[in-house]
Amino acid sequence: MSAPPAPIPDYLARLNAEQREAVETLDGPLLVLAGAGTGKTRVLTTRFAHLLMTGRAFPGQVLAVTFTNKAAREMRERVSAIIQRPAEGLWLGTFHALCARMLRRHADLVGLTSGFTILDADDQMRLLKQVMAAGAVDAKRWPPPGLMAVIQRWKDRGITPDRVTPAEDTDFAGGRARSLYAAYQDRLKDLNCADFGDLMLHMVEILRNHPEVLAEWHRRFRYILVDEYQDTNLVQYLWLRLLAQGHKNICCVGDDDQSIYSWRGAEIENILRFEKDFPNARVVRLESNYRSTRPILAAASHLIAHNTGRLGKTLRTGRNDADGEKVRVVSLWDSEEEARMVGERIEAAQRSGHKLAEIAILVRAGFQTRAFEERLITLGVPYRVVGGLKFYERAEIRDAMAYLRVLAQPSDDLAFERIVNTPKRGLGDTAMRRMHEIARAEHIPLASAAAKLVQAGGLAGKARAGLSDLLHGFARWREQMGREGHVVTAATLLDESGYTEMWKADKSPEAPGRLENLKEFVRALGEFETLNGFLEHVALVMENDENAQGDRLSLMTLHAAKGLEFDMVFLPGWEEGLFPHARAMEEGGERGLEEERRLAYVGLTRARKLAIVSCAANRRVYGNWSSSIPSRFLDELPIEHIQREGSAGMARNRVVDMPSVFTGASGLMARKPRTIEAGAWEVQARPSHAAPLTVGERVFHKKFGYGTVTAVEDNRVDVNFEKSDPKRVLDSFLERA
DNA sequence: AGGTTAGTAATTTTT
DNA sequence: TTACTAACCT
Numbered sequence: 001m002s003a004p005p006a007p008i009p010d011y012l013a014r015l016n017a018e019q020r021e022a023v024e025t026l027d028g029p030l031l032v033l034a035g036a037g038t039g040k041t042r043v044l045t046t047r048f049a050h051l052l053m054t055g056r057a058f059p060g061q062v063l064a065v066t067f068t069n070k071a072a073r074e075m076r077e078r079v080s081a082i083i084q085r086p087a088e089g090l091w092l093g094t095f096h097a098l099c100a101r102m103l104r105r106h107a108d109l110v111g112l113t114s115g116f117t118i119l120d121a122d123d124q125m126r127l128l129k130q131v132m133a134a135g136a137v138d139a140k141r142w143p144p145p146g147l148m149a150v151i152q153r154w155k156d157r158g159i160t161p162d163r164v165t166p167a168e169d170t171d172f173a174g175g176r177a178r179s180l181y182a183a184y185q186d187r188l189k190d191l192n193c194a195d196f197g198d199l200m201l202h203m204v205e206i207l208r209n210h211p212e213v214l215a216e217w218h219r220r221f222r223y224i225l226v227d228e229y230q231d232t233n234l235v236q237y238l239w240l241r242l243l244a245q246g247h248k249n250i251c252c253v254g255d256d257d258q259s260i261y262s263w264r265g266a267e268i269e270n271i272l273r274f275e276k277d278f279p280n281a282r283v284v285r286l287e288s289n290y291r292s293t294r295p296i297l298a299a300a301s302h303l304i305a306h307n308t309g310r311l312g313k314t315l316r317t318g319r320n321d322a323d324g325e326k327v328r329v330v331s332l333w334d335s336e337e338e339a340r341m342v343g344e345r346i347e348a349a350q351r352s353g354h355k356l357a358e359i360a361i362l363v364r365a366g367f368q369t370r371a372f373e374e375r376l377i378t379l380g381v382p383y384r385v386v387g388g389l390k391f392y393e394r395a396e397i398r399d400a401m402a403y404l405r406v407l408a409q410p411s412d413d414l415a416f417e418r419i420v421n422t423p424k425r426g427l428g429d430t431a432m433r434r435m436h437e438i439a440r441a442e443h444i445p446l447a448s449a450a451a452k453l454v455q456a457g458g459l460a461g462k463a464r465a466g467l468s469d470l471l472h473g474f475a476r477w478r479e480q481m482g483r484e485g486h487v488v489t490a491a492t493l494l495d496e497s498g499y500t501e502m503w504k505a506d507k508s509p510e511a512p513g514r515l516e517n518l519k520e521f522v523r524a525l526g527e528f529e530t531l532n533g534f535l536e537h538v539a540l541v542m543e544n545d546e547n548a549q550g551d552r553l554s555l556m557t558l559h560a561a562k563g564l565e566f567d568m569v570f571l572p573g574w575e576e577g578l579f580p581h582a583r584a585m586e587e588g589g590e591r592g593l594e595e596e597r598r599l600a601y602v603g604l605t606r607a608r609k610l611a612i613v614s615c616a617a618n619r620r621v622y623g624n625w626s627s628s629i630p631s632r633f634l635d636e637l638p639i640e641h642i643q644r645e646g647s648a649g650m651a652r653n654r655v656v657d658m659p660s661v662f663t664g665a666s667g668l669m670a671r672k673p674r675t676i677e678a679g680a681w682e683v684q685a686r687p688s689h690a691a692p693l694t695v696g697e698r699v700f701h702k703k704f705g706y707g708t709v710t711a712v713e714d715n716r717v718d719v720n721f722e723k724s725d726p727k728r729v730l731d732s733f734l735e736r737a
Numbered sequence: 738a739g740g741t742t743a744g745t746a747a748t749t750t751t752t
Numbered sequence: 753t754t755a756c757t758a759a760c761c762t
Contacts, residue, residue: 067751096752623753
């Protein structure tokens with residue numbers, strides 16, 4: 001006890017007390033409940049670095065898991081910044097990338113070879129369609145995407161075909177979902193392929209059934225770190241639990257209030273149950289927020305407090321300068337006016353010196369971006385849409401990928417099928433069917449079957465020549481690859497196969513962009529030593545980090561915004577039916593509503609300085625106008641921290657019933673009439689001298705045109721419109737005709 | 738075999 | 753409104 005205390009390393013000194021506890025509690029299970037903006041990533045990376053700096057573990061003995069490649073990259077960079085050398089030899093990556101890496105070592109245990117191909121969503125769907133067709137399932141009655149969803153949910157829960165209980169076999173295709181699932185898995189095995197779900201599923205199956213393999217991984221991993229634990233699904237949880245059995249040093253970081261992916265199979269219960277799952281677990285709460293002003297924090301906290309079954313955290317400000325502007329709640333006449341309002345405020349912010357890169361518009365659903373895009377284009381405000389189609393999801397890139405896959409592995413039937421008639425080589429249904437027949441009869445890959453078919457001369461002239469050219473081409477390109485490497489060969493292949501020519505001949509406006517993408521594709525290929533390395537990378541890293549540069553405004557969905565932050569955040573479309581989304585409530589009931597509320601919480605907490613929430617009374621949905629009612633979430637914001645704008649009507653404390661369209665047939669969402677407090681939401685009040693409308697009166701509505709009043713209830717009027725469906729609207733939007 | 742047209746459906750999508 | 757698919761025609 002006489003030794004002087006060791007100096008506290010600088011990286012620890014930068015932490016607050018709770019963060020430090022999370023970093024220094026190294027042994028045993030630990031759950032770090034990290035509220036939005038409380039330094040979650042800092043804790044995770046510092047903890048990782050601390051393990052290495054204290055000599056508790058070598059780099060290869062720590063397993064660090066994230067959901068996104070971006071998070072993994074960021075973690076790697078920050079760890080290496082702390083330890084001041086490149087972070088090499090780490091097992092740090094996404095669940096899927098890590099599982100793929102492990103599965104390559106044990107592939108034989110699930111009937112694959114270590115060179116298995118990872119399928120993208122496209123291939124999965126095509127394969128499943130084939131399986132369903134082979135099983136004579138009526139694709140019209142039983143849409144393949146429906147079965148795909150069922151299978152994926154099973155995989156999310158670690159359920160192999162033999163584990164599907166009769167009770168769990170849905171009524172899909174007359175109770176054949178389980179056998180179709182089994183057939184699909186068999187096909188994957190035949191083709192030496194794994195889909196995304198398989199990466200996790202197979203590994204869990206291996207760890208479950210092969211104690212010696214499990215023991216091997218236990219020896220390796222002494223510490224486990226998990227990011228975004230609230231988003232794990234069951235199979236990911238099982239994988240973690242199996243791996244953590246060895247040393248029990250598992251640290252999960254997450255926030256139950258930010259669980260927004262249940263529809264992707266995430267189970268919020270995983271985080272809620274942590275202390276039961278891992279006996280003697282410690283729980284550390286990070287509640288000091290360094291990101292947002294006090295009104296924003298108050299609004300978010302007040303809103304999320306309406307959820308039940310939370311682990312419970314109280315966000316408090318960790319800043320000295322936390323005072324700031326109230327959250328704005330702006331109500332508008334319609335979605336066009338909403339877009340105009342957002343545009344004007346953005347321009348004003350720009351004039352007063354704000355960077356566009358610090359502003360974001362966060363929407364509930366993808367289609368909402370269009371209105372804002374149009375507005376921003378008119379105003380000449382540079383923006384980027386985050387999310388959208390990823391680089392590697394574009395058709396031309398997938399085609400090019402398929403060519404390379406066939407080049408690397410001639411037995412890749414799915415890839416071969418994709419490109420065999422792209423560009424058009426005169427192959428039709430007949431030719432394809434014969435090819436399949438031969439392949440099936442002789443148990444050979446499609447490409448070999450195609451060669452036989454050409455030799456047998458069983459094809460029309462054009463088809464024969466086209467197919468023959470392609471097959472000779474592949475032989476030539478394979479040979480060239482040995483001599484000149486994969487990059488040059490890829491370029492040759494794309495030219496000689498006629499693929500680039502196809503897009504050059506295409507006169508659609510997007511063709512030049514596609515050619516540009518193909519060039520970029522070949523360039524990206526050059527960054528990899530081998531073709532296989534590249535293919536693996538692309539299969540697992542489906543992202544585009546381009547278009548990030550320049551001072552641009554960000555436009556994205558709330559889901560895409562998780563983990564990001566901006567000075568100024570616009571949150572448009574807070575209307576019943578849109579947000580909370582009607583479908584979320586239909587399908588998920590009260591749970592669905594709570595997830596929507598968490599989404600709102602995520603949205604608000606993205607803002608550092610100013611959040612501007614808005615709702616419109618009328619919105620164009622799929623071409624026709626419909627009226628809407630302000631989101632219940634607006635009522636759940638603390639009145640003292642918000643500032644209402646944009647409405648002239650001053651009706652107070654009006655009782656408003658939910659229109660039936662939002663209550664849902666199930667009645668799950670039915671609730672008591674609610675009170676809309678001061679401020680009211682309508683945009684233009686009817687002049688007070690106007691007499692109330694009466695049934696039978698002919699009226700005019702700006703959006704819906706002429707109609708007849710069929711019912712009057714307080715200020716809400718049912719109208720039969722002549723050129724639109726009957727609707728219930730606020731009387732202030734009506735004029736006597 | 739391939740292009741055209743009519744009909745239908747339309748949240749969120751880390752890998 | 754748009755975008756995608758399935759049947760239909762040439």
